[in-house]
Amino acid sequence: MLSLNATTNSTLPPIINAIELFSVIPTTTMSTDSKDVSAITAIKEMYQVQKNWMGDPCVPDTLVWDGLTCSYAVSKPPIISNVNVSFSGLNGTILPYFANLKDVRYLDMSNNNLIGSIPDTLSRLPSLVFLDLSNNKLNGSIPSGLLKKIQDGSLDLRHGNNPDLCSNGNSCQ
Numbered sequence: 001m002l003s004l005n006a007t008t009n010s011t012l013p014p015i016i017n018a019i020e021l022f023s024v025i026p027t028t029t030m031s032t033d034s035k036d037v038s039a040i041t042a043i044k045e046m047y048q049v050q051k052n053w054m055g056d057p058c059v060p061d062t063l064v065w066d067g068l069t070c071s072y073a074v075s076k077p078p079i080i081s082n083v084n085v086s087f088s089g090l091n092g093t094i095l096p097y098f099a100n101l102k103d104v105r106y107l108d109m110s111n112n113n114l115i116g117s118i119p120d121t122l123s124r125l126p127s128l129v130f131l132d133l134s135n136n137k138l139n140g141s142i143p144s145g146l147l148k149k150i151q152d153g154s155l156d157l158r159h160g161n162n163p164d165l166c167s168n169g170n171s172c173q
Contacts, residue, residue, distance in 0.1 A: 085112070089113070123145025129156065141165075
């Protein structure tokens with residue numbers, strides 16, 4: 001309890017201009033899976049992501065990094081399940097670190113300045129069901145592994161507005 005009392009020689013009532021209160025946040029929960037942390041930290045550094053990406057990506061669950069969704073299990077560390085880095089000003093090629101996010105289901109890299117080809121390593125993400133690469137400057141062919149996932153219905157790939165990207169599975173002319 002906080003009590004404010006006027007001094008004996010004061011002619012005015014007490015006033016408070018500012019107050020600082022601290023609260024301890026328990027850290028008994030496990031930190032994010034170390035492989036996910038390594039991958040997303042490398043992505044942050046290589047692309048120089050300008051978001052509030054500080055501390056642990058998933059812990060505490062009230063401070064998850066912008067654009068990430070995490071999954072929590074009772075006896076396992078949290079994992080990154082969704083990554084949305086659309087409109088993040090990403091420049092360069094698609095980094096191999098994305099393929100290290102083994103449990104990612106949704107990956108949105110749309111509306112950036114990504115160049116080069118789509119790496120086949122993305123087709124090795126076992127949980128990936130949605131991949132948005134639209135509105136970039138990608139070129140080459142869509143890797144056969146991704147095409148196979150599209151054909152069997154296990155992947156929704158969006159790749160529109162990449163003028164130099166061949167989507168028919170054949171080598172580009």
